[in-house]
Structures are given as structure tokens and as C-alpha cells.
Amino acid sequence: MKNVVIVGAGKEGKGTFGDIFYENKWNITFIDKDENVINSLNEKNSYIVEALYENYNEKHIIDHYHAYLIDDYTNSYESILNADVIVLALYPEDIKEALSKLKFSLQKRIKSNYEQKLTILCGTNKNHMMSKLENFLLDDLKIEKEWYCSNVALRDMIIRRSSNSDAKDAVQLTTKIVQTLLIQSPVYFDVSKFKWFELNNNLxxxxxxxxxxxxxxxxxxxxxxxxxxxxxxxxxxxxxxxxxxxxxxxxxxxxxxxxxxxxxxxxxxxxxxxxxxxxxxxxxxxxxxxxxxxxxxxxxxxxxxxxxxxxxxxxxxxxxxxxxxxxxxxxxxxxxxxxxxxxxxxxxxxxxxxxxxxxxxxxxxxxxxxxxxxxxx
CATH class of the missing domain: 1.10.1040.10 (N-(1-d-carboxylethyl)-l-norvaline Dehydrogenase; domain 2)
Structure with a gap:
């Protein structure tokens, strides 16, 4: 079974990405800096997404996930170690802080799981960020360039789907599912298996x-x-x-x-x-x-x-x-x-x-x- 780490367990993290990866039977780990968000996920051990399709609605119960604070280095490291995909479900201004927090886990992964391919997806509306984030990883965080160039695909996305809730720590959400999410190609996981993901060459x-x-x-x-x-x-x-x-x-x-x-x-x-x-x-x-x-x-x-x-x-x-x-x-x-x-x-x-x-x-x-x-x- 494939592994995804979703950094940012708010409405997009849970309602959009949690729902998509759960539908495809991936192991899901949520990481967030907000203690209330993580506590809520762990207390309930599940959350509900009301999915609004074009011609019908249905309720999705998302469970069997893990949820950790981003400062919980032991558990967050374990999840990053074997992740096939990391999703940054964050506001643009929060991405660098989150990557800085994940630096330790990425460096440990380089030492203990060098060969496994990793795709990092950036789920924000802000455009033209990828080169800056890549420079931040390599120049500021000092992530090994050879490993990064050989094994990591940092890719942007277009989120054509809205998810909402009454609060960030809510465990009842809604999501509109009428269009695919577009992902900058190429990536290191099989997008063809996902109904609601689509690769795009001109993202x-x-x-x-x-x-x-x-x-x-x-x-x-x-x-x-x-x-x-x-x-x-x-x-x-x-x-x-x-x-x-x-x-x-x-x-x-x-x-x-x-x-x-x-x-x-x-x-x-x-x-x-x-x-x-x-x-x-x-x-x-x-x-x-x-x-x-x-x-x-x-x-x-x-x-x-x-x-x-x-x-x-x-x-x-x-x-x-x-x-x-x-x-x-x-x-x-x-x-x-x-x-x-x-x-x-x-x-x-x-x-x-x-x-x-x-x-x-x-x-x-x-x-x-x-x-x-x-x-x-």
C-alpha cells in the first residue's frame, strides 16, 4: 500500500486530499502545527466528508489514518521516511515554515531510504512558486542536491475543487467534486489510478x-x-x-x-x-x-x-x-x-x-x- 503525508489538516487537507487518497486506498498521515486540529482527528479516529457530485451526493467516512503534530519529530519522521507523496495543503506564506520543520525528517530519509522516489505536491492557489521553493530546499535547508535531483519531484497543482467546514479542526466537511485536480508532470506515482487527478504539461x-x-x-x-x-x-x-x-x-x-x-x-x-x-x-x-x-x-x-x-x-x-x-x-x-x-x-x-x-x-x-x-x- 502506498503512503501519503498531508501537511496541513485543514479543510483542503482533510476534505480534498484526505478524501482523494482514501478513495484510492493509500495509507494517510496528517501533519499539522495546530494541536486542536490533531487532537480532534485523534479523538474521533474518523471524519466525515459530504461529497457533492454533479448529479448526486454521498457521505465518505475517512478513518484508519495517523495524525501528528509537526513538532512530533519521532512520529513525523517515521511517516516521511516511507512516504511516496507529500502534499503541502497550506497557505503560501506557511510553506517555507513547514518545510523547515520537515528538514530533519528529509535528511534522515536521505540516510536511511535514499532510493525511494518522492513526489511533493504544492496545493496552493499562488503560482510561479516552484523554483523559489526548490531553491529554498537546496540553498537554505541544505537538502542534498544529488538526492533531490535523482529522487524528488516537486510539483505544482491546480485545485479545481473546494472543501469547506465550520472550523479548521472540524471533523464534518463538505467538498465539491465536479472536476479533476491538475498536477504538473512528471511525477513519481501512478496518477492514472486516480479518478480525480490529471497530469498537465502546461500547468x-x-x-x-x-x-x-x-x-x-x-x-x-x-x-x-x-x-x-x-x-x-x-x-x-x-x-x-x-x-x-x-x-x-x-x-x-x-x-x-x-x-x-x-x-x-x-x-x-x-x-x-x-x-x-x-x-x-x-x-x-x-x-x-x-x-x-x-x-x-x-x-x-x-x-x-x-x-x-x-x-x-x-x-x-x-x-x-x-x-x-x-x-x-x-x-x-x-x-x-x-x-x-x-x-x-x-x-x-x-x-x-x-x-x-x-x-x-x-x-x-x-x-x-x-x-x-x-x-x-
């Missing part, structure tokens, strides 16, 4: 496209929905005005993509137009809106595609409107949102927009966002 481009077409309307819904007083994405997306903005964001994004990416309109539609799951999952606006500094940044889901549109003389009023609503997002529990509001108070809205989205203050997009922002206030 960096497709990940940008996914970010601009899936995640941009999602973020727009969160930031506009928050201002309208909604609690969940499901509620907000049913609002006529918000639905119009979301759909327009996708249309604007498609125009920008077709002007700048080597993809046909038919291929783009096939990639973007996903089937709808049978039923809805509760997705809180504060989770989708989390960390607006990252989500509004220069190359991310909203500003990235808006800039592509502007560079190609494509009007994108709804993407600009979504960015403006993101600048107005003031959830007190969101550290990133608080930083933006403080920037606005200290520097004024124009300079704050420039600082947050990473675009020169004199660029025309700044004025457009500012005008939309002033309408909101």
Missing part, C-alpha cells in the same frame, strides 16, 4: 488562467457580498447585482486571457465552464475574503487580470469595481484588512491603492479604482 499557464477565471469572481463575490451584509458566498451569489458583477468579471477575464495567452476560445470555455455540483456547501465570506493584501496584489486574481486587460485596451469595469470593494473590506478579525484600512487613514486612498496592488500611483488603473471606491463609501 503554469493554466494556473494563471484558473486564478483569473475561478478565483476572481469568487473574490469579487466575497468583497461585494461583505459590504452588502451577507455572511456566506451562497447567499451573496444569489443577489442579482452581485451575480451580475461575478459573471462580468469572468467575461472580462476571458477577453484579457485570449489577448495574452496561447489558448483558443473553445479551450478556454472547456476549462472554465465547470458543471455545477448537486447541492451547495456553506462557504463563509470572511474565509474567501481572507488576506486582501495578497488577493489584491499585482499578479493575483483581480489586479493581475485587470492589468492584462488594461495593457490590451480591454475595458474591465467589474474587475476594477471588485478591487475597490476589496480595498473597502474592513473585517476586524482579518489582520490584512486592518493593515489596508490603516494605510488608507495614513496615506489616503490613492496611495493606499498603489501600495496594496503594487502598481505605480500614476497608472490609470489607480484613478479608476479610486473612483469606484469613493462610490462605495
Amino acid at each position: 503554469e499557464m493554466m494556473k494563471d488562467i484558473k486564478l483569473f477565471t475561478y478565483n476572481s469572481p469568487h473574490a469579487a463575490c466575497a468583497y461585494v457580498g461583505y459590504k452588502y451584509g451577507y455572511q456566506t458566498i451562497e447567499e451573496a451569489s444569489k443577489n442579482k447585482d452581485i451575480k451580475t458583477i461575478m459573471e462580468a468579471c469572468v467575461l472580462e477575464a476571458k477577453k484579457g486571457i485570449l489577448s495574452s495567452f496561447e489558448i483558443t476560445a473553445e479551450e478556454l470555455d472547456d476549462f472554465v465552464d465547470a458543471p455545477k455540483p448537486n447541492g451547495e456547501e456553506r462557504e463563509y465570506i470572511t474565509r474567501v475574503a481572507l488576506d486582501p493584501i495578497r488577493k489584491l496584489s499585482r499578479n493575483d486574481r483581480l489586479t493581475g487580470i485587470a492589468m492584462i486587460c488594461m495593457e490590451n485596451n480591454i475595458e474591465c469595469p467589474n474587475l476594477i469595481k471588485a478591487i475597490a470593494y476589496g480595498m473597502s473590506y474592513d473585517c476586524k478579525e482579518d489582520i490584512s484588512a486592518k493593515k489596508i484600512q490603516n494605510l488608507i487613514l495614513e496615506k489616503g486612498i490613492k496611495k493606499a491603492i498603489s501600495d496594496v496592488i503594487g502598481v505605480d500611483e500614476m497608472h490609470p488603473i489607480i484613478k479608476k479604482i479610486q473612483n469606484e471606491y469613493l462610490k462605495i463609501r
Whole structure:
């Protein structure tokens, strides 16, 4: 039986990757830095995933796993020693810290299990990270280069599946299963045995496209929905005005993509137009809106595609409107949102927009966002 270590036992770790590898009868080990998450998994010895497929729903009971704190070096080492796959189900800002914690286990593996192939999958929406992470492993953590080059495949992914729960340590989750997850090829395990994994040879481009077409309307819904007083994405997306903005964001994004990416309109539609799951999952606006500094940044889901549109003389009023609503997002529990509001108070809205989205203050997009922002206030 094959072995997978899932680093990060939150909603994606349990609901997406735990479910996929359990379905394929792999031995699963969860590693997390949160004691509550690990205790919850070990106390229950199982968790439930309500799977929403296109035409039906079913409950999956995930059990017979192991769960350890990342600082539990004895047990985490044992799991890393024989792992065929390590999944990093983490936010981008947490990946280097996790790899640093796993350094000891990887070095021990080199000494005691040198020849076994290892695939490390990076499960985050942020793109163009692989070379930086590879340099971090080799240069900062001093992982042996010969072993790494001969035996390790560090690969990115496109997560075309959402999983949700009421809390990170929850043992009841939902997941939407209507599309495969795309994995950068090649890898050292047999992807053909997985119904919901698919290899892709052009993953960096497709990940940008996914970010601009899936995640941009999602973020727009969160930031506009928050201002309208909604609690969940499901509620907000049913609002006529918000639905119009979301759909327009996708249309604007498609125009920008077709002007700048080597993809046909038919291929783009096939990639973007996903089937709808049978039923809805509760997705809180504060989770989708989390960390607006990252989500509004220069190359991310909203500003990235808006800039592509502007560079190609494509009007994108709804993407600009979504960015403006993101600048107005003031959830007190969101550290990133608080930083933006403080920037606005200290520097004024124009300079704050420039600082947050990473675009020169004199660029025309700044004025457009500012005008939309002033309408909101």
C-alpha cells in the first residue's frame, strides 16, 4: 500500500486530499502545527466528508489514518521516511515554515531510504512558486542536491475543487467534486489510478488562467457580498447585482486571457465552464475574503487580470469595481484588512491603492479604482 503525508489538516487537507487518497486506498498521515486540529482527528479516529457530485451526493467516512503534530519529530519522521507523496495543503506564506520543520525528517530519509522516489505536491492557489521553493530546499535547508535531483519531484497543482467546514479542526466537511485536480508532470506515482487527478504539461499557464477565471469572481463575490451584509458566498451569489458583477468579471477575464495567452476560445470555455455540483456547501465570506493584501496584489486574481486587460485596451469595469470593494473590506478579525484600512487613514486612498496592488500611483488603473471606491463609501 502506498503512503501519503498531508501537511496541513485543514479543510483542503482533510476534505480534498484526505478524501482523494482514501478513495484510492493509500495509507494517510496528517501533519499539522495546530494541536486542536490533531487532537480532534485523534479523538474521533474518523471524519466525515459530504461529497457533492454533479448529479448526486454521498457521505465518505475517512478513518484508519495517523495524525501528528509537526513538532512530533519521532512520529513525523517515521511517516516521511516511507512516504511516496507529500502534499503541502497550506497557505503560501506557511510553506517555507513547514518545510523547515520537515528538514530533519528529509535528511534522515536521505540516510536511511535514499532510493525511494518522492513526489511533493504544492496545493496552493499562488503560482510561479516552484523554483523559489526548490531553491529554498537546496540553498537554505541544505537538502542534498544529488538526492533531490535523482529522487524528488516537486510539483505544482491546480485545485479545481473546494472543501469547506465550520472550523479548521472540524471533523464534518463538505467538498465539491465536479472536476479533476491538475498536477504538473512528471511525477513519481501512478496518477492514472486516480479518478480525480490529471497530469498537465502546461500547468503554469493554466494556473494563471484558473486564478483569473475561478478565483476572481469568487473574490469579487466575497468583497461585494461583505459590504452588502451577507455572511456566506451562497447567499451573496444569489443577489442579482452581485451575480451580475461575478459573471462580468469572468467575461472580462476571458477577453484579457485570449489577448495574452496561447489558448483558443473553445479551450478556454472547456476549462472554465465547470458543471455545477448537486447541492451547495456553506462557504463563509470572511474565509474567501481572507488576506486582501495578497488577493489584491499585482499578479493575483483581480489586479493581475485587470492589468492584462488594461495593457490590451480591454475595458474591465467589474474587475476594477471588485478591487475597490476589496480595498473597502474592513473585517476586524482579518489582520490584512486592518493593515489596508490603516494605510488608507495614513496615506489616503490613492496611495493606499498603489501600495496594496503594487502598481505605480500614476497608472490609470489607480484613478479608476479610486473612483469606484469613493462610490462605495
